[in-house]
Amino acid sequence: DAKTTQPPSMDCAEGRAANLPCNHSTISGNEYVYWYRQIHSQGPQYIIHGLKNNETNEMASLIITEDRKSSTLILPHATLRDTAVYYCIVTYSSASKIIFGSGTRLSIRP
Amino acid sequence: GAVVSQHPSRVICKSGTSVKIECRSLDFQATTMFWYRQFPKKSLMLMATSNEGSKATYEQGVEKDKFLINHASLTLSTLTVTSAHPEDSSFYICSASKGTLNNEQFFGPGTRLTVL
Numbered sequence: 377d378a379k380t381t382q383p384p385s386m387d388c389a390e391g392r393a394a395n396l397p398c399n400h401s402t403i404s405g406n407e408y409v410y411w412y413r414q415i416h417s418q419g420p421q422y423i424i425h426g427l428k429n430n431e432t433n434e435m436a437s438l439i440i441t442e443d444r445k446s447s448t449l450i451l452p453h454a455t456l457r458d459t460a461v462y463y464c465i466v467t468y469s470s471a472s473k474i475i476f477g478s479g480t481r482l483s484i485r486p
Numbered sequence: 487g488a489v490v491s492q493h494p495s496r497v498i499c500k501s502g503t504s505v506k507i508e509c510r511s512l513d514f515q516a517t518t519m520f521w522y523r524q525f526p527k528k529s530l531m532l533m534a535t536s537n538e539g540s541k542a543t544y545e546q547g548v549e550k551d552k553f554l555i556n557h558a559s560l561t562l563s564t565l566t567v568t569s570a571h572p573e574d575s576s577f578y579i580c581s582a583s584k585g586t587l588n589n590e591q592f593f594g595p596g597t598r599l600t601v602l
Contacts, residue, residue, distance in 0.1 A: 419593030
């Protein structure tokens with residue numbers, strides 16, 4: 377079973393920040409939080425990952441709470457191309473298998 | 487980059503035939519590859535983990551004699567759906583891991599299988 381809980385759907389206005397929450401209350405100390413997204417009929421795409429500290433890359437920012445029981449993916453300026461299903465995943469490093477939950481379907485309004 | 491390709495991108499076959507899907511890591515060596523299946527409007531379901539040179543590890547409920555996996559080299563894994571039936575129609579996706587500390591998996595574009 378997936379170890380994360382996400383809202384089934386969200387929407388956001390184009391140009392605004394999209395904040396996608398994820399609960400992972402049973403995360404263990406050496407498990408990472410990964411985010412992937414899947415645009416319709418394509419393979420998933422890696423976005424970002426983190427262990428304890430907040431992370432930022434060219435695609436997004438990841439905010440992890442101090443107790444690590446939840447996190448938020450932030451797309452700073454959402455565009456129509458960000459419409460996708462976003463998956464929050466908790467897993468160990470080193471080629472461990474990934475179990476996908478149901479994800480959040482993000483819709484961007486023009 | 488780290489590119490994973492799949493071939494074919496879509497295939498239509500008759501019931502009872504076997505279909506082979508290839509997954510290749512184009513610019514890196516993949517110690518581990520994973521196979522997923524995805525039904526419409528559903529999430530990805532892990533079918534099996536494939537390690538180069540050893541037998542695949544199948545998830546519970548996935549028939550290993552039905553879904554044959556071969557990982558003959560560090561850049562190629564194949565999934566063969568044997569004696570396909572309409573209920574096997576699905577989107578099959580592979581991913582590959584470099585096996586480094588960063589567990590980023592690189593996903594292929596998927597193969598849409600339709601069994602008539």
